[in-house]
Amino acid sequence: xxxxxxxxxxxxxxxxxxxxxxxxxxxxxxxxxxxxxxxxxxxxxxxxxxxxxxxxxxxxxxxxxxxxxxxxxxxxxxxxxxxxxxxxxxx
Numbered sequence: 001x002x003x004x005x006x007x008x009x010x011x012x013x014x015x016x017x018x019x020x021x022x023x024x025x026x027x028x029x030x031x032x033x034x035x036x037x038x039x040x041x042x043x044x045x046x047x048x049x050x051x052x053x054x055x056x057x058x059x060x061x062x063x064x065x066x067x068x069x070x071x072x073x074x075x076x077x078x079x080x081x082x083x084x085x086x087x088x089x090x091x
Contacts, residue, residue, distance in 0.1 A: 018062055022054040 016024055029050055030043075038046070068078035079087045 018058045019055075021058060022051060025054050026051055 026047060029046065064075065064078065067082075068074040076087045079085050
């Protein structure tokens with residue numbers, strides 16, 4: 001039941017702007033998954049562990065959007081040119 005609720009919440013985070021996703025995810029992990037029961041050490045560890053990864057992912061997404069537009073064709077050509085990876089469209 002709990003994981004089903006979290007999956008639904010994570011599904012709706014795609015409409016949240018990039019760098020605010022970090023705070024939403026940390027809030028979900030901290031309060032809904034019970035991390036508030038840990039001490040300061042656990043809080044700091046969880047923020048650094050989870051927050052750093054989310055920030056890195058958001059920075060990479062921002063870089064791709066900055067170099068190309070949000071248009072799917074432009075993203076496909078960007079990944080093909082930059083990384084040599086043929087990305088196909090998913091309908």
